[in-house]
Amino acid sequence: MIQRPRGTKDIYGKDELIYKLIFDSFEQLATTYNLKKIITPTFESYELFKKINGEQTDIVSKEIYRFTDQSSRELALKPEGTASIGRAIIENKLYLSKEYNKLYYIDSMYRYEKPQKGRLRQFYQIGVELINELCLNSILDSIVLANSFLKKIKIDEYVLYINNIGSSEERNQYIKSLKTYFSKFKNQLSEISQKRIDTNPLRILDDKTDSELEIVKNAPKIIDFLSNETKEEFSLLLSKLEKLNIDYKIDYSLVRGLDYYSNVVFEFVSTSSSLGSKNTLIGGGSYLDLTKTNDSFKINGVGFGIGVERIFEILKSKQDLYIPENKIDVFIIFENNSQYDQLQKIIYDLRFENITIEFNYKIKKFKKGLEDAFNSKSKIIIFQELNQHKTNNWTFKINNKNFEVNESEIKKTIMKYLFEN
Numbered sequence: 539m540i541q542r543p544r545g546t547k548d549i550y551g552k553d554e555l556i557y558k559l560i561f562d563s564f565e566q567l568a569t570t571y572n573l574k575k576i577i578t579p580t581f582e583s584y585e586l587f588k589k590i591n592g593e594q595t596d597i598v599s600k601e602i603y604r605f606t607d608q609s610s611r612e613l614a615l616k617p618e619g620t621a622s623i624g625r626a627i628i629e630n631k632l633y634l635s636k637e638y639n640k641l642y643y644i645d646s647m648y649r650y651e652k653p654q655k656g657r658l659r660q661f662y663q664i665g666v667e668l669i670n671e672l673c674l675n676s677i678l679d680s681i682v683l684a685n686s687f688l689k690k691i692k693i694d695e696y697v698l699y700i701n702n703i704g705s706s707e708e709r710n711q712y713i714k715s716l717k718t719y720f721s722k723f724k725n726q727l728s729e730i731s732q733k734r735i736d737t738n739p740l741r742i743l744d745d746k747t748d749s750e751l752e753i754v755k756n757a758p759k760i761i762d763f764l765s766n767e768t769k770e771e772f773s774l775l776l777s778k779l780e781k782l783n784i785d786y787k788i789d790y791s792l793v794r795g796l797d798y799y800s801n802v803v804f805e806f807v808s809t810s811s812s813l814g815s816k817n818t819l820i821g822g823g824s825y826l827d828l829t830k831t832n833d834s835f836k837i838n839g840v841g842f843g844i845g846v847e848r849i850f851e852i853l854k855s856k857q858d859l860y861i862p863e864n865k866i867d868v869f870i871i872f873e874n875n876s877q878y879d880q881l882q883k884i885i886y887d888l889r890f891e892n893i894t895i896e897f898n899y900k901i902k903k904f905k906k907g908l909e910d911a912f913n914s915k916s917k918i919i920i921f922q923e924l925n926q927h928k929t930n931n932w933t934f935k936i937n938n939k940n941f942e943v944n945e946s947e948i949k950k951t952i953m954k955y956l957f958e959n
């Protein structure tokens with residue numbers, strides 16, 4: 539039998555309920571921030587990611603699922619969401635309306651990575667982008683939102699790391715010094731990092747393999763290249779976090795693996811044993827010119843991406859996780875075809891009123907049917923006893939007590955019971 543590709547998974551049963559819990563919890567929170575949902579295509583032109591994420595990033599240079607379609611178009615499966623949001627804002631002129639300045643998305647993303655717990659080749663991200671109002675308050679609001687999400691979903695074992703990677707001028711000075719530094723250690727770096735010395739040495743810092751090298755850990759730090767103004771603004775943000783009792787740690791080596799960031803970057807890193815080693819749950823930051831095109835409009839903003847599988851792994855390992863399940867209201871046992879005919883319309887009407895009804899599609903012996911009904915844990919069980927087959931009466935079994943109801947009263951009795959209980 540053909541198997542699913544490596545790094546993908548089938549999600550069903552309890553696992554699916556945990557995913558639903560994650561999505562629902564976020565969407566509830568998103569409403570309170572007045573965020574609007576946006577859905578973008580699963581694939582985009584490869585050029586988009588090359589331009590916005592950066593050609594030298596791990597994501598584009600090593601991990602992207604790139605393909606050519608039947609008309610020779612160069613396409614790629616979305617490795618992350620922000621690039622698509624940038625494109626959608628320009629393409630649909632969303633910047634003309636305030637209605638679209640706070641967006642979120644829930645999407646599957648694709649990266650050719652080495653699969654492990656919480657790291658897949660197809661994974662879900664919940665993303666947020668607060669567009670065109672970049673300032674301390676919007677940065678703060680995005681960090682608060684990410685933090686609230688973790689609290690709401692009852693995840694406490696994490697550390698918020700935060701850094702400021704400066705403006706593009708400050709970063710350019712930093713990049714110059716990185717070039718000089720890495721040139722001295724060139725032969726200790728991997729082939730791809732050697733190429734990055736000239737093109738984009740920042741990406742050596744977050745290369746999954748080379749970032750573990752001592753020479754990379756000891757590289758110059760951005761803090762020494764920041765202006766007083768940038769440092770003051772950053773302190774102000776940190777003091778606002780303190781006022782809200784949101785703990786953080788400054789990590790001067792945090793640069794994030796994508797080219798579009800400017801100034802504030804942050805990561806919520808799990809310390810839970812259920813994920814094994816250090817694992818980023820949420821990553822984000824601010825950007826000043828997202829699409830870097832010659833469009834008359836430049837997109838600034840701040841946002842983050844939540845790794846749903848990582849949240850999932852933590853929740854799944856919790857003994858006391860409460861997962862709301864869809865409870866069955868009514869189970870009807872059918873023992874012959876004329877019984878189906880009698881109740882079909884009633885079932886149709888009740889489901890229309892949001893009552894959950896289950897019944898056996900195929901005719902069953904009463905004993906088997908009752909077994910299924912008990913297993914379904916439904917609140918009401920309905921069936922006809924032998925002596926009732928010739929009447930229009932049905933038996934209701936509620937909390938192991940039986941009583942008879944005439945067919946004409948079934949709907950009313952169910953509604954009344956469910957309303958009162």
Ligand code: HAM
Pocket residue numbers: 617618619620649651656657658659661662663665666667818819820821822823840841842843844845846847848
């Ligand atoms: P990112 O750090 O590349 O940022 O991804 C965000 C989160 O997605 C990570 O922190 C991690 O939890 C999850 N993630 C990444 N790769 C995988 C994988 N292979 N398997 C499972 N989970 C994964 C971004 O994607 C940016 N677009 C975030 C952003 C939005 N920045 C500003 N706006």
